[in-house]
Amino acid sequence: MTVILNCWQKAVLIVLLAIALILSPILCLPSATAQPTNTQPAIDDLSLFGQALPKNFFPKPETINPALIDLGRDLYYEKRLSKHEDISCNSCHPLTQYGVDHQPRSLGDRSQLGGRNAPTVYNAAPHIAQFWDGRAADVEEQAKGPILNPVEMAMPSPETVVELLKSNPAYVAAFQQAFPNEADPITYDNLGKAIGAFERGLVTPAPFDAYRAGDDAALTEQQKRGLQLFTSIGCIGCHNGTYLGGQSYQKLGLVEPWPNQIDRGRYQLTQKDTDRMVFKVPSLRNVAKTYPYFHDASATTLYEAIRLMARHQLGRELTAAQTEDLVAFLESLTGDLPLAYIQEPTSPDKVAPPKAQDWPKRSLTTLE
Numbered sequence: 001m002t003v004i005l006n007c008w009q010k011a012v013l014i015v016l017l018a019i020a021l022i023l024s025p026i027l028c029l030p031s032a033t034a035q036p037t038n039t040q041p042a043i044d045d046l047s048l049f050g051q052a053l054p055k056n057f058f059p060k061p062e063t064i065n066p067a068l069i070d071l072g073r074d075l076y077y078e079k080r081l082s083k084h085e086d087i088s089c090n091s092c093h094p095l096t097q098y099g100v101d102h103q104p105r106s107l108g109d110r111s112q113l114g115g116r117n118a119p120t121v122y123n124a125a126p127h128i129a130q131f132w133d134g135r136a137a138d139v140e141e142q143a144k145g146p147i148l149n150p151v152e153m154a155m156p157s158p159e160t161v162v163e164l165l166k167s168n169p170a171y172v173a174a175f176q177q178a179f180p181n182e183a184d185p186i187t188y189d190n191l192g193k194a195i196g197a198f199e200r201g202l203v204t205p206a207p208f209d210a211y212r213a214g215d216d217a218a219l220t221e222q223q224k225r226g227l228q229l230f231t232s233i234g235c236i237g238c239h240n241g242t243y244l245g246g247q248s249y250q251k252l253g254l255v256e257p258w259p260n261q262i263d264r265g266r267y268q269l270t271q272k273d274t275d276r277m278v279f280k281v282p283s284l285r286n287v288a289k290t291y292p293y294f295h296d297a298s299a300t301t302l303y304e305a306i307r308l309m310a311r312h313q314l315g316r317e318l319t320a321a322q323t324e325d326l327v328a329f330l331e332s333l334t335g336d337l338p339l340a341y342i343q344e345p346t347s348p349d350k351v352a353p354p355k356a357q358d359w360p361k362r363s364l365t366t367l368e
């Protein structure tokens, strides 16, 4: 049956709807506060998650230089920056896999194992510092490490890397474009700046961000319960701010000692007793995708990781239902990958083919 309303009836209907809309928050308020099952955390709690996720991590977005980012992307994927021309940043931090290799410890040059689990490069730039122990100040400084690390890309010296890049006309042109005011743009520091610039665009907005921006439907009821628990039991004490971590160093095993005491974290840098077992609190963005967990990869599932955190950091045993709610909440931090931005470039010498003799044919192995 079709209901046909005349003009006057329509007007009354619209007015009534408008009144209902205006009054709805006021009318709902008493029942919402009276309801103990309400999972929406107080707005104060949400403010502990800091400011909204930015679009990129450039301190001055107005100075973004696209040529620098493009060069950084080329270098990020460049296997020839490794001794045996077989490893790039992307080997251990594959960008289509949320920036992790899923190995307990990464395989570097000649399959050597590094000492720690590889963290993700997504949303890493805004951390207080880089690495599990914060030994590099920022992504620009960090990027200069792996290329020379003997168990990672194993290049013999910064000079060799610079020499290699200078021998490739496509890179010569790319560095000139990225650093237009410099007479000698191919330097090891500039390589770090370019890779760092690329990493400053690795941002992944997630359903949790939509929820914070006011889209109540962006989280399921279970995720909202998890969020409530996350703040009420104290995970937020360490995993706070926009990145749910990345902003402080904390003791791993604060309440109950961590089972694996081999890697003592920041103590290895500072030799201070107060730094024993102190690590950077990792960001929990995309954590559902970045297994295995912890610097020592001692948990393979998020479920296990959350139980360990509750026990060792908070002295609590969680029920299965609580743990599952927390897992669900952390899944709401899985963001969208910037697929166009991370598209693997055709290598510079494909773009502008160098003459064969321009790129050293001699493998770097002969430098041993």
Ligand code: HEC
Residues within 6 Å of the ligand: 076, 087, 088, 089, 090, 091, 092, 093, 106, 107, 108, 109, 114, 115, 116, 117, 118, 119, 120, 121, 124, 127, 129, 130, 131, 132, 133, 139, 142, 143, 144, 146, 147, 151, 152, 153, 195
């Ligand atoms: C052989 C594997 C491997 C390669 C190659 C590699 N990394 Fe890593 N990366 C790691 C591991 C392992 C860590 C953690 C080491 C630590 O904390 O002591 C790490 C840490 C990082 C971090 C710190 C993230 C954070 O949250 O603190 C960034 C950023 C990063 N790598 C970027 C890069 C870039 C850029 C390259 C290429 C220049 C690169 N990595 C090459 C394995 C690798």
Ligand code: HEC
Residues within 6 Å of the ligand: 132, 230, 233, 234, 235, 236, 237, 238, 239, 249, 250, 251, 252, 254, 279, 280, 281, 282, 283, 284, 287, 290, 292, 293, 294, 295, 296, 302, 305, 306, 309, 310, 313, 314, 326
């Ligand atoms: C006292 C500080 C503190 C508290 C409280 C805390 N964490 Fe952590 N969390 C850390 C630190 C530090 C690490 C890194 C440990 C390491 O070195 O592996 C970490 C690591 C994690 C990881 C692994 C991340 C990764 O990428 O490997 C997860 C998941 C996690 N925490 C979730 C939680 C949850 C859920 C809670 C609440 C039940 C919680 N944390 C409470 C400090 C804390």
